[in-house]
Amino acid sequence: MDNSKSKLVLLDVDGTLFDYVRYKVFLRDKLSEILKVSVSEFEQIYRKSIDETRERYGVFVPDFYLEQVIKNSNSHASVVDLYSKVFAASVIESFLFPDVSYFLEQVSVVAELGVLSKGHPSYQGLKIKTFKHLLREDKTYILPDKKKEASRIVLENRDHKVYFIDNDLETLDIYKKTDPLWTTILIERGEALDYNGVFDFKIESLLSAVEIINK
Structure with a gap:
């Protein structure tokens, strides 16, 4: 390893920092409750609205997703009101994995931190707001x-010793x-995955990554 290079840790968001599986269930159930539509009936509205947004x-x-939900459910609800119930900072923060805070605290001492995530800034930005x-x-x-x-991101970070967790x-x-x-670290939260790709380490918690990065 080239010790002259500063360490940079790039973090995926969904499934790495943010429990998006649990949040999706919350989002569906909470909107169903607010709009007074049964969960089974709202499931179709939920999926249709996501498909239209994507x-x-x-x-x-x-914002656009909520507009579609309101339209597809024939509701007179306000986007602003719904947003405050399901996308408020306090709500989003509660779905960060419990090991995130300690991990960031420990790693920020020895490395620079960044994010490498698929998504829209208006949504992913909410998830990283508390530690931005x-x-x-x-x-x-x-x-x-x-x-x-990938080629652009790698080129931009050629002067760093990069650890990428996804x-x-x-x-x-x-x-x-x-x-x-690049040191690539697969984080496997929950169900085991099939290993058809190339990576350097496999972890089940971000706490295990602290030791890898500290070496």
């Missing part, structure tokens, strides 16, 4: 398709093959 933007965009002050702004990559941007095997494989010097 068809329009390629990724999830909160710990992130380098120029190393916060929120992209519609981070896989296609829960997506294909993404890790692409970045590792683009630059074999």
